[in-house]
Amino acid sequence: MExxxxxxxxxxxxxxxxxxxxxxxxxxxxxxxAGLALTSVTNPMPAKYLKEYLLFIGGxxxxxxxxxxxxxxxxxxxxxxxxxxxxxxxxxxxMAIYLFIYSTH
Numbered sequence: 001m002e003x004x005x006x007x008x009x010x011x012x013x014x015x016x017x018x019x020x021x022x023x024x025x026x027x028x029x030x031x032x033x034a035g036l037a038l039t040s041v042t043n044p045m046p047a048k049y050l051k052e053y054l055l056f057i058g059g060x061x062x063x064x065x066x067x068x069x070x071x072x073x074x075x076x077x078x079x080x081x082x083x084x085x086x087x088x089x090x091x092x093x094x095m096a097i098y099l100f101i102y103s104t105h
Contacts, residue, residue, distance in 0.1 A: 018072065022068070025068055026065075026068065032064075037054070040053055063088075067084060
């Protein structure tokens with residue numbers, strides 16, 4: 001019976017700075033949205049506003065992580081990321097102007 005000798009090879013996995021940056025942004029997002037959710041516990045609000053507040057936090061987190069993951073897919077998806085940010089920014093400006101014009105005095 002013959003034995004086969006295998007030499008061990010050390011394989012180093014190289015991490016890109018981009019992957020580290022994505023991990024940091026994911027962790028920052030967890031702290032941001034967990035902190036916002038914790039605010040509803042530390043500073044109680046009426047029950048009728050709590051549901052809307054939690055929906056806002058959930059929607060914001062969904063948009064944040066969706067855009068974050070789109071950004072790190074590749075170069076063509078970065079254009080989609082920047083276009084989405086532009087649409088969100090312009091929409092926010094229009095909403096601010098609308099609310100300023102039609103606010104109750």
